[in-house]
Amino acid sequence: MNRLQHIRGHLLADKNMNIATTPPSPLTTHVLNTAQGVPGVNMTISLHRLNPISSEWYLLTTGKTNDDGRCPGLITKENFIAGVYKMCFETGKYWDALGETCFYPYVEVIFTISDSSQKYHVPLLLSRFSYSTYRGS
Template sequence: MAAHKPGIPLTTHVLNTADGVPGAHIDLSVHRLDPTLVLWNLITIGSTDEHGRCSGLIPTEDFTAGMYKIRFETGQYWEGLGQTSFYPYVEVVFTVTDPEKTFHLPLLLSRNSYSTYRGS
């Protein structure tokens, strides 16, 4: 299955590497940095599906060059599983120089660590 659909410039996928399952139903938000005011502006909120995926985070027409972040509410996720986590949330900050391209940002997550990369 493709990581993204045509016309959807930003997607994510969360994997719970501790349990070897998708990171299902993790709340997240997307923000864009206002370079003049140096403030993060909320663009949208969402949640991963049962497969740990979230697409359609931002409409193509609103996806412009700039600095963005996705904030994953990981503490709530682990609490929902009856576990504790060192990280109450994870923020992945990235720069978009060519908004014509698509961006897939997977998050590999455990209770005490995380990693991310630009996927395809």
């Protein structure tokens, strides 16, 4: 039974989410701890948008990754507009919780959204001394 629940979690992206009432986010992420080969669970992520006039970052939302390393519901389709965004991953606290140290206490991924009607996926592949990201599908 536990294996079926684990698979269900992967399929639903969040075991506690009600799909009928929660619209999908046009921006998603997935944190993978590549050093241990597991999802990056319980990592705090904040999403910011750059004000092009003042050049200041505005916090849009914060969340934590679930058991699958995903953070559903980052932003609604209505609030997702063209612009420059930043996702800040609190990697230092994540590694601290695992009893480990790391070189990068934060990872900030800055990207440009030109067509807000598309879906964007920004995964983070993470180890204690390196990280990688890319635009996924």
